Amino acid sequence: MEKQFNDKNTIKTIFFNIIKAIILIIYFFAINIACKYIREEEIYEYIKIFAVIYLILGIINLERAYKKDSGKNAIFSIELFIISAHTLSIEYVISKFKFDLQIYLLASSYIFAIYYVLKSIIIYTKSRSKYLASLSDVPEIVKEEKPKIKEAKRKKADNIEEKESKEIVNGIKEDTIKENYSNLEEKNIENKIKPKANKKEKDKEENKEEKSKTKTKETKEENKEESKEEKTEKSKTKPKKAKKEKDKEESKEEKIEKNKIKPKETKKEKDKEESKEEKIEKSKTKPKTTKKAKSKKTNNTEEITLNDNTAIDTKIVEISEKEEIKPKVKASEKRKSKEENETKKNEEIEKNEENKKTNTKHKKEVKK
Numbered sequence: 469m470e471k472q473f474n475d476k477n478t479i480k481t482i483f484f485n486i487i488k489a490i491i492l493i494i495y496f497f498a499i500n501i502a503c504k505y506i507r508e509e510e511i512y513e514y515i516k517i518f519a520v521i522y523l524i525l526g527i528i529n530l531e532r533a534y535k536k537d538s539g540k541n542a543i544f545s546i547e548l549f550i551i552s553a554h555t556l557s558i559e560y561v562i563s564k565f566k567f568d569l570q571i572y573l574l575a576s577s578y579i580f581a582i583y584y585v586l587k588s589i590i591i592y593t594k595s596r597s598k599y600l601a602s603l604s605d606v607p608e609i610v611k612e613e614k615p616k617i618k619e620a621k622r623k624k625a626d627n628i629e630e631k632e633s634k635e636i637v638n639g640i641k642e643d644t645i646k647e648n649y650s651n652l653e654e655k656n657i658e659n660k661i662k663p664k665a666n667k668k669e670k671d672k673e674e675n676k677e678e679k680s681k682t683k684t685k686e687t688k689e690e691n692k693e694e695s696k697e698e699k700t701e702k703s704k705t706k707p708k709k710a711k712k713e714k715d716k717e718e719s720k721e722e723k724i725e726k727n728k729i730k731p732k733e734t735k736k737e738k739d740k741e742e743s744k745e746e747k748i749e750k751s752k753t754k755p756k757t758t759k760k761a762k763s764k765k766t767n768n769t770e771e772i773t774l775n776d777n778t779a780i781d782t783k784i785v786e787i788s789e790k791e792e793i794k795p796k797v798k799a800s801e802k803r804k805s806k807e808e809n810e811t812k813k814n815e816e817i818e819k820n821e822e823n824k825k826t827n828t829k830h831k832k833e834v835k836k
Contacts, residue, residue, distance in 0.1 A: 478595040481540075482588040489584035492551070496577035500570050508569065512559050522552035551580070717828065742803070 495518070503511055526548030533541030554576060562569055 475595075478592060481591055485584045485588040485591075488547075489581040492580040492584075493577045496573045496580075500573045503569055503573075511569075515555050515558055519552045519555040522548050522555065526552065717832075721825070721828070742807070 499511065499515065502514070526545045529541055529548065530545035533539075533545060558569075558572065558576075561567065562572060
């Protein structure tokens with residue numbers, strides 16, 4: 469069968485390569501012309517912009533080649549990457565090696581044009597050679613055949629010996645084959661018996677596993693029920709505990725209130741006792757005062773009648789009476805100080821109890 473060659477595909481590829489070469493020549497010539505009218509710094513900025521554009525086009529084309537699984541698009545994307553790298557390296561090469569920018573751009577344009585022309589020539593030659601090879605019938609007619617090697621004839625004696633040796637070997641082989649066959653049969657019988665035993669063992673193991681699973685399930689269910697019962701019991705016991713705590717707190721509060729009431733009662737009793745003692749003391753001091761008044765009256769009469777000696781005696785009597793009154797005043801002051809201390813203590817106790825009440829109320833609110 470003669471192979472048909474499509475010349476249209478090769479012409480398209482060659483045409484696209486030539487267009488690429490023309491575009492690159494125009495690109496480098498445009499930059500070369502711009503060097504005359506624009507500063508070098510601005511030209512380098514434009515070159516960087518074109519390099520980024522070529523790089524983006526190369527990435528897009530590479531993604532298309534990956535999706536379509538085409539080698540031509542992949543090669544074209546690699547070419548775009550090379551062009552972008554070349555344009556970025558223009559500034560570095562010129563600054564390091566001190567080339568002229570216009571000459572460097574012309575040289576680069578010629579290099580890329582030569583590359584695409586050579587590429588189109590190679591494609592054309594390969595396609596042409598394939599087409600010509602498809603037209604020729606020589607490979608179908610000419611087929612290489614391997615030469616047959618003729619075996620040399622041997623003597624009859626050698627043939628006889630060979631036959632004998634072959635017979636011996638064949639006999640040994642037959643014996644070994646029979647032994648192997650018998651061994652195979654025994655193994656097959658054993659293998660037939662083993663599966664039955666294996667099946668029984670597997671069934672036993674499966675039954676054991678099922679029993680263990682059922683046991684574990686039962687234990688889990690029992691544990692769950694026990695945990696539920698414990699939770700219910702705890703929930704029942706908790707209110708009891710709360711009631712006990714409440715009762716304890718109420719009893720404490722009652723005790724505190726009683727303790728508050730007691731000091732008041734004790735105060736009243738003390739006041740009563742003190743009032744009684746004061747009355748008794750007054751009753752004791754009244755006769756003394758009467759005696760003092762009588763003594764004063766007598767002293768006055770004696771002062772009038774008696775001489776200076778009697779006046780001295782009256783003064784001594786008055787001093788003695790003042791000394792008797794002083795200890796009585798001191799005793800009354802001590803009693804008053806004691807009463808004041810007791811009142812202060814009672815007030816402090818009441819304040820502490822009030823603070824405790826406020827703390828207990830605050831704790832109850834926090835718990836709620």
